[in-house]
Amino acid sequence: MVLSALRRRAGDSLFARVAGPDGPAARARIHETPGPRWFEPGSPVRIVHGDASMFVGGLRALLLQALxxxxxAGVAGHSGYKSDPWGRLARTSTFLAVTAFGTADDAQAAVDRVRAIHxxxxxxxxxxxxxxxxxxDLLRWVHVAEVDSFVAAHRMVGxxxxxxxxxxxxxxxxATVAERLGxxxxxxxxxELAEQIEAYRAELRASPQARDTIDFLLHQxxxxxxxxxPYRGxxxxxxVSxxxxxxxxxxxxxxxxRRDARARRAGRIVTRLIRWSLAATPDAPRPATTRPAAEPSPA
Incomplete structure (x- = not known):
């Protein structure tokens, strides 16, 4: 009983942080509104975006995009990632959820809003x-850094x-979502993803703004x-990914x-804890389970 209550509180707290105060209502609309979707149940985008590996992938994407x-410069000048980091996270996670799981109309509306902001x-x-x-060109960099990160994280801790x-x-x-975004x-x-990431290398560097963002993400x-x-995990x-x-x-x-092996183990442990806590939260997304490969062996 005590463990179940602890699990529920942990899941509720985590979901509130990630999805924001409107998370339950947003989830209900995304998952319960009838209508055609861009992606069918069991499709890879639903499997990846429904997994706790997205916590690792999201952090990796921010670190890579910052280069x-x-x-x-656009993130530093317009995103409010320091003044309202949880609000930005909630908006990003909602966009990913709507485009992966929501109705086609809601997904397109979300894309239209993002394009207007851009x-x-x-x-x-x-x-x-x-x-x-x-x-x-800049839109494509943000896209490939994000997708590369979600794939790398899912491979490692999915x-x-x-x-x-x-x-x-x-x-x-x-790519179909990216094309709609421009x-x-x-x-x-x-x-092709690896080739495009490699093609950007000459443009990438740890600028002062990047170093400030990296320090914020890693140390503050x-x-x-x-x-x-668990955040350090x-x-x-x-x-390491x-x-x-x-x-x-x-x-x-x-x-x-040896340090890298510990980092991989830490990521697996923390993502397992996230899955455990969210499994007790009715409003949390449920990962899909089709097309599995073997569970990665411990490093």
Missing amino acids: HPAAM ERVRGTSPEGVKYRASDP ARPLDEAGYDEYVAQM VVGAPTTTA PPVPWTLRL LTASAL LQPWARAMVRPGEAAP
């Missing part, structure tokens, strides 16, 4: 870098990783002290195999 000076986001960074959020064909299908499904030439396979997280240890696994060159930009230093 593009123009993208970082049209207003433009300016110049303190270093003189001009940016425009609706720039197709409850039921997909096979290679499943991840290719996930990338292709996400991305041109979004990758449709993991091989907007979480209570009681959650600092998520960030550690996010770091980055490409070696990106990881060197985010946190310079030599790789340490």
Whole structure:
């Protein structure tokens, strides 16, 4: 009884943090409104986005996206990631949920809102870098960094990783969302995804704004002290899942195999705890269970 109550409180608290105060109402609308969806039940996008690995993937995406000076300038100037980090998280998680699980009409409306916001986001960074959020090249960077991160995290800590064909299908499904957002030439396979990430390397660096964001994410997280240890488990696994060159930009230093193995284990432990707590929360998303591959062996 005590354990069940603790589990329920933990799940309620986590869901409230991630989904915001309107989370229960938003979930009801997303999952219970009748109508056609962009993606069928059991599709890879639903499997990936319904898994706790998204906590690792989301952190990894922010770290990787920060390495593009123009993208970082837009985030620093317009997103409010420091003044309202939980609000930004709730908006992002709701968009991902609506496009993966919501009705086609609601998904399109969410895309239209984001495109309207992108049209207003433009300016110049303190270093003189001009940016425009609706720039197709910049949109594609944000997209590929996000998708690459969700795939990498799901491979590493997902409850039921997909096979290679499943991840290719996930990338292709996400490309359809990206095209609606204005991305041109979004990758449709993991091989194309890797090629496009590599093509951006010459533009990437740890700018002062990026370093400030990375420090905020890794060392000044907007979480209570009681959650600092599991948060460190998520960030550690996010770091170790980055490409070696990106990881060197985010946190310079030599790789340490034993430390990396501990980071992977920490990520698996924390995501399992997240699944355990959310399983007791009626308003939490439920991960899909089709097309599984073998559970990854412990590092």
